[in-house]
Amino acid sequence: MIDPDFDIELKLLLEGVYLKYQQDFRQYSVASMRRRMRAAVDRFDCKTLSQLQDRVLHEPAVFAQMLRYFTVQVSEMFRDPPYFKAIRELVIPELQTHPTFKIWVAGCSTGEEVWSLAILLDEEGLLERALIYATDINPEALRKAGEGIYDLDRISQFSSNYIAAGGKASLSDYFTIAYDKAIIPQRFKSQVVFSDHSLSTDSVFSEVHFVSCRNVLIYFNRELQNRAIGLFYDSLSHRGMLGLGNKESLQLTSFADRFKEIAREERLYQRT
Template sequence: MDAIFDIELKLLLEGVYLRYQHDFRGYAVSSMRRRVQQAMDHFGCATISQLQEKVLHQPAVFAQMLQFFTVQVSEMFRDPSYFRALRETVVPVLKTYPSVKVWVAGCSSGEEVWSLAILLREEDLLSRTLIYATDINPDALRTAEAGIYPLDRIAQFSKNYRAAGGTGSLSDYYTSNLHDARFDRSLREHVVFADHSLATDTVFSEVHLISCRNVLIYFNRELQNRATALFHEALVRRGFLGLGAKESLRYTEQSAQFLELDRDERIYQRI
């Protein structure tokens, strides 16, 4: 049965690529198996073939499938030590440029984008910075752009903010009601949200910092190499790349093109 499951999985991913031009064929198989099984349970399908029929014939089902194909797990200032390292090691260099461009690749529902905007404002850098926030999931991008998060998540966000070296209070940056917290619209003025796929799209701008955290772990080796090649091409000379805590450039084709600036926080600098 496992062999048939994998055959059907390949057919589904090929069909999605041909029908919708979203390419998940280079994603790690073990992770994709779990996600597709969850989708089958959600849509009440006994086989992937049944799921494929729904996905290919009903675009609304495919839109829902993106929630399973992509991982939407994040929080503001997630892994606070990473943001502290950016503040202490990367930001002083960024301040030497007259203007700065930052790319948050795979921004999901936007928590990291808003975190970086707050950090850069506190460092008096946001006014001359443009942040590109990209993802392949349109629903996630809409959430990211709105900057509205459930109030019950704010306590953890605030704890992370303080641990990341925040210089004020996170409450300085949002207004709240009984249910939600809405982040300051003036932060949004420095962000461009856009659809972009690391699997199929090309470089769109030269940037000084790329933050792509907890995305590469879901790619196979070939797709990891494609993504890191895009990052190398996009970065200015001696630009910075930040990855997730369980990610590394060590086994990618681009490893020799980067200096490991902070091993613990997975921060690299383009040579």
């Protein structure tokens, strides 16, 4: 049930966050934002969203904690294996034609997709030719992504995904195990640059050959989706490729005719 008063408070909160912290969530999906803000009100033991807004605007530490509610930080290595299998079969041959190339993982969360791509590139003998830009708006998520440290109890699921995605070895070969943690080795980390970047407010920062932005656009309204895809289009080189989440599509965006579909089910597109 929609609460008109809550929606007014929500608009005021998002406007306040934009003015105070220059983080723009005003064009995120309203339905999704309602759910997450109600959870945040409970988490911070507030009676109303306005009460939470007061804390967010006057306590920067609260805003930092709120980023986990403004954005969705859910990922796993080789998530949606057919997507990574399609990258191996369709994107890798294109990347192999370049002496060096750049990849942009937009909305990288805590890094699982970044390291999945790094492992895939390594198996195809391309890692040393690659530079991966991994961006997100959540500093804490970026910190965790850069560390590349994951709980051992997650590795079983990661390994199942890896095998289904066409992995050529054992995923455990790509980790160092210490203190009940699985750690990505340094040779992978040297090929990745982590950086704060907002699809809502920031501009293109480099020409890249492949953009992977998965399960991010579903949280945007149509206007912000068009802005984000415009950034991807402008950043992609000639014949550059774009990968989206399995519930996302270019079909209803302003850029539908500027990409050709190369794998419908896996949501892979090529810039025309």
